[in-house]
Amino acid sequence: MTPQGMIAVDWGTTNRRAYVIGPDGELIERFSDDQGVSSIAPGSFAAAITDLQARLGARQMLLAGMIGSNRGWIEAPYAPCPAGLPELVAGLKQVAEFNAAIVPGLRYSDAERDDVMRGEEVQLIGAVAAGLTPPDSLVCHPGTHAKWARVDNGSITAFRTVMTGELFALLKTHSILAAQMQAPATPNHSFIAGVRRSLEHRELTAELFGIRASSLLGRLADEDAGSYASGLLIGADIAAGLAFAGSFETVHLIGDPDLTALYSAALREAECENVQIDGETAFLAGICAMAECIW
Incomplete structure (x- = not known):
């Protein structure tokens, strides 16, 4: 972590939640509003990012969720499964002008169907990193589009929505x-x-x-x-x-x-x-x- 810490943003379709995190990983401040990607006009995302940095401080930003979709700011392509922490980090979309990076989503295909997720992967990998779930586990993420994911050795190997x-x-x-x-x-x-x-x-x-x-x-x-x-x-x-x-x-x-x-x-x-x-x-x-x- 940098000496200034960072701003982490979970930016969904209808809401966004931002967190100011200190250099030692401590949570300093929360901020949330209804400015999801569906509320921001095309071409206005840069201004929304700038406003958020002005509100929360000029820190590096790590953005996850629909902000990285083809309906968001800048698309961060889906990483294929199996994927764990190293693959998510390798797929980060850097936006140097704003001192920001966008987390990629994940994609999964088998012989019968295709699937994608964007945002939930951070929570799934985070639960393993924090020891909240075993490295081999079945995870369900309830929500608008509920996810069921199999995690093997800390990597998401398959999922369905x-x-x-x-x-x-x-x-x-x-x-x-x-x-x-x-x-x-x-x-x-x-x-x-x-x-x-x-x-x-x-x-x-x-x-x-x-x-x-x-x-x-x-x-x-x-x-x-x-x-x-x-x-x-x-x-x-x-x-x-x-x-x-x-x-x-x-x-x-x-x-x-x-x-x-x-x-x-x-x-x-x-x-x-x-x-x-x-x-x-x-x-x-x-x-x-x-x-x-x-x-």
């Missing part, structure tokens, strides 16, 4: 179920019932319409519909994830505590051991591990 969070948001705002789904999803009895239904039947689209029918016929209260729908979606997510797991018996959940709590409850229903890890802690560990390699 599930659009669980985005589907829930679309159902809640733009579907025939929207009126029934306004109550927040919690890991209550209705959530567990939804998880169990998905694990046992795996007829997701039919089960989702059943929410409307059960509401109309008085079987399901509207205040429980959002939790039940969340359980259906997360149950389907977990069923696919455990099929992807291979020999791993424990799932390490990395992300926002409220969201990992839902997945943890669902995994317990599936009789699967799990460990919850704070996403911010993992991100900071990963970004600091990369900084130690380059500065």
Whole structure:
């Protein structure tokens, strides 16, 4: 780390979170706002970077997430799997004019499908670097686009993405179920019932319409519909994830505590051991591990 420390930024589609990190890796300051890449006009990213440096100090910057996508500032090409800390560092996109570097995303292909991630790789590698997950592990990163990743000897060897969070948001705002789904999803009895239904039947689209029918016929209260729908979606997510797991018996959940709590409850229903890890802690560990390699 440089004597001045650095600014680390987790810059997503809808939000950005910036951290001022001291020379010894200590967290000095947090800053967050809703200026994700979708809120910044093409050609305005340089000004947004300059404003952030003015706010947080003229330090070197390490940027991760959608800021490095083809919708962001400067594209940092995807690194192929398997990839660990050395491969991420080798793929950094240097922007000397701004004293900044952008973390690459990861890509994975097998005989049947292709997949990409951008941003989650920092947390996955950070969890290993900080000893929060073993070097050989199965990791689930819940979110808008949930990730399931196999980590072998500290490197991400394979992963798959599930659009669980985005589907829930679309159902809640733009579907025939929207009126029934306004109550927040919690890991209550209705959530567990939804998880169990998905694990046992795996007829997701039919089960989702059943929410409307059960509401109309008085079987399901509207205040429980959002939790039940969340359980259906997360149950389907977990069923696919455990099929992807291979020999791993424990799932390490990395992300926002409220969201990992839902997945943890669902995994317990599936009789699967799990460990919850704070996403911010993992991100900071990963970004600091990369900084130690380059500065």
